[in-house]
Amino acid sequence: MNELNYKRTQSLILLALGAYLLYKIASGTLYFYINERFTWLVLLGGLSLLALGIVAWPRGVHAEGHHDHAHARGVWPLAILSLPLVLGFLVPARPLDSSALDTRGLTTNALVGVGGQVAVQLDQPSDQRNVLDWVRAFNYATDPVIYEGEQADVIGFVYQDARLPEGQFLVGRFAVSCCVADAFAVGMIVQSDEAGRWAANQWVHVTGEVQVGTLDGVAVPMILAGSIKEVSIPPQPYLFP
Amino acid sequence: MNRIANILGMIGLAVLGVALVLFLQNFMAGQVQVPAQFFTFTTIFLGIFIEAAPFLLLGTLASGLVEVFFKKESLQRLMPRNRFLGALAGGLLGFVFPVCECGVVPLTRRLFHKGMVPAMGVAFLLASPVLNPIVLVSTYAAYGWGPVLWLRMGLSFAVAVATGLVFALEEQPARLLRPMQLEPIRGGSVDLSVPMLQPSFAARLRSALKIAGDEFFEMGRYLIIGSMMAALLQTVVPQNALLALGSGPLLSVLVLMVLAVLLSICSTVDAFVSLAFVGTFTTGSILSFLVFGPMVDIKSVMLYLQVFRRRTVSYMVLLPMLMIILASVFINLNLGI
Numbered sequence: 001m002n003e004l005n006y007k008r009t010q011s012l013i014l015l016a017l018g019a020y021l022l023y024k025i026a027s028g029t030l031y032f033y034i035n036e037r038f039t040w041l042v043l044l045g046g047l048s049l050l051a052l053g054i055v056a057w058p059r060g061v062h063a064e065g066h067h068d069h070a071h072a073r074g075v076w077p078l079a080i081l082s083l084p085l086v087l088g089f090l091v092p093a094r095p096l097d098s099s100a101l102d103t104r105g106l107t108t109n110a111l112v113g114v115g116g117q118v119a120v121q122l123d124q125p126s127d128q129r130n131v132l133d134w135v136r137a138f139n140y141a142t143d144p145v146i147y148e149g150e151q152a153d154v155i156g157f158v159y160q161d162a163r164l165p166e167g168q169f170l171v172g173r174f175a176v177s178c179c180v181a182d183a184f185a186v187g188m189i190v191q192s193d194e195a196g197r198w199a200a201n202q203w204v205h206v207t208g209e210v211q212v213g214t215l216d217g218v219a220v221p222m223i224l225a226g227s228i229k230e231v232s233i234p235p236q237p238y239l240f241p
Numbered sequence: 242m243n244r245i246a247n248i249l250g251m252i253g254l255a256v257l258g259v260a261l262v263l264f265l266q267n268f269m270a271g272q273v274q275v276p277a278q279f280f281t282f283t284t285i286f287l288g289i290f291i292e293a294a295p296f297l298l299l300g301t302l303a304s305g306l307v308e309v310f311f312k313k314e315s316l317q318r319l320m321p322r323n324r325f326l327g328a329l330a331g332g333l334l335g336f337v338f339p340v341c342e343c344g345v346v347p348l349t350r351r352l353f354h355k356g357m358v359p360a361m362g363v364a365f366l367l368a369s370p371v372l373n374p375i376v377l378v379s380t381y382a383a384y385g386w387g388p389v390l391w392l393r394m395g396l397s398f399a400v401a402v403a404t405g406l407v408f409a410l411e412e413q414p415a416r417l418l419r420p421m422q423l424e425p426i427r428g429g430s431v432d433l434s435v436p437m438l439q440p441s442f443a444a445r446l447r448s449a450l451k452i453a454g455d456e457f458f459e460m461g462r463y464l465i466i467g468s469m470m471a472a473l474l475q476t477v478v479p480q481n482a483l484l485a486l487g488s489g490p491l492l493s494v495l496v497l498m499v500l501a502v503l504l505s506i507c508s509t510v511d512a513f514v515s516l517a518f519v520g521t522f523t524t525g526s527i528l529s530f531l532v533f534g535p536m537v538d539i540k541s542v543m544l545y546l547q548v549f550r551r552r553t554v555s556y557m558v559l560l561p562m563l564m565i566i567l568a569s570v571f572i573n574l575n576l577g578i
Binding site: 010011013014017021024030032033034035038041042044045048049051052053055056076077080081083084086087088090091093094095096097099100102103104105177178179180181182241 | 278283284290453455458462471472507
């Protein structure tokens with residue numbers, strides 16, 4: 001590829017990468033990838049990439065001055081820089097689901113957090129706690145039996161864990177501190193006669209009474225399901241610890 | 242582009258090719274099963290890229306601005322020529338230029354060309370992802386004012402300065418850097434820093450942005466290859482098996498160091514991530530995660546390889562690794578924390 005076309009393609013790729021970041025924000029699917037508190041950073045990155053792309057566009061042959069010795073440039077850098085564009089635009093955006101759980105495993109001793117933060121979260125009424133709050137509450141309590149009988153009202157995806165007996169499945173969420181590379185999964189056991197009927201990855205809304213369940217000998221929160229309803233993927237699929 | 246990059250590029254494209262074929266199959270046949278892992282891989286890859294790209298941009302912008310707005314002579318006057326002082330100063334330079342591990346690489350290269358001594362550059366490169374105000378705050382938020390915070394800062398500083406001093410015998414940064422990369426940069430710096438007529442502020446800003454764009458392109462491909470490898474490993478290697486491995490004073494350290502390399506998370510947030518291991522892992526191992534991860538992970542090594550000779554990179558990886566293993570095991574065995 002000659003120098004001029006190389007520079008033009010480079011400029012176009014920078015513009016497209018900037019557009020991709022901004023599109024992710026606009027479409028709301030940015031939250032499939034990173035923690036919401038970094039949105040401003042991605043916005044800044046998108047805008048800077050647009051600026052860099054505009055400046056990088058070669059202005060006529062003369063602007064290139066001493067570069068006009070006609071040596072060809074390889075296309076590899078261009079191809080590699082296009083990879084995020086190809087994968088980003090062609091592959092449908094999907095948040096992490098239970099297939100990622102197979103290599104990550106479920107975190108039962110989820111981060112307890114530090115100082116006062118946790119205490120505040122445990123003050124919430126029981127039906128406002130999400131899956132992570134429940135797992136934390138169980139970790140934090142010296143004896144989780146104190147939570148038995150409280151009402152839980154959570155959403156998450158279905159994970160059919162092979163370690164569970166019949167009549168139980170897990171309702172899971174991923175927690176993301178920065179980007180999905182650091183995601184860890186937390187989950188609650190759901191006890192229901194119809195447990196087997198739910199397909200993996202289906203998002204569900206579960207309500208019912210909380211009991212202490214066990215998974216591999218560890219006490220984990222369990223819901224005796226009063227109702228299980230199908231729901232669509234929430235706009236914010238991850239929890240942010 | 243050199244041979245390694247070419248090979249890696251081809252591997253990347255091969256992966257992409259396979260992915261595309263799978264995807265098209267799925268598309269044509271309506272719902273032919275694409276392995277779910279492919280979507281996991283894509284999501285993690287894009288996640289790392291989207292998160293890291295703004296930080297890399299910040300680094301290349303800083304580099305472009307330094308190139309255009311600082312004269313070589315004036316910067317040289319500010320930077321210590323003494324190697325020992327240089328290494329110490331390099332360890333603390335992160336408080337002046339708060340860049341994390343993606344951004345520090347282009348900036349360090351630029352400072353080398355502005356006359357920074359090798360000891361200082363290497364110390365800066367290794368220390369600044371931790372010794373900067375942002376990471377200080379995030380580590381404080383996660384661990385409070387305790388041993389983890391100051392041991393993280395102290396150990397990072399000590400390891401970075403010690404590694405920098407190993408390079409103190411080398412006077413010429415050119416011998417550590419990859420030779421091919423010197424030419425275009427030097428060429429670029431000559432026609433800007435010796436202007437025929439003083440260019441306007443807007444013109445200078447334009448050339449700073451142009452340099453940043455070129456550099457983002459040059460470094461970006463290593464970031465992309467590194468993110469793909471990290472995403473691939475995360476999709477394939479079972480982490481829970483790794484985490485089940487150990488709580489011994491040495492094994493726990495090794496496990497969390499491997500995990501730090503594997504995860505390739507930004508140093509600004511790794512403190513929060515490491516909270517997940519508190520309680521099950523030794524304090525020394527958590528420290529090793531927090532000190533080693535910012536210095537060495539898949540994407541940062543990829544970026545180092547773009548700038549430094551391979552032998553230099555191997556020293557920059559192995560020396561910190563050994564020192565951190567020793568220090569962490571020592572902490573596990575001797576300090577009751």
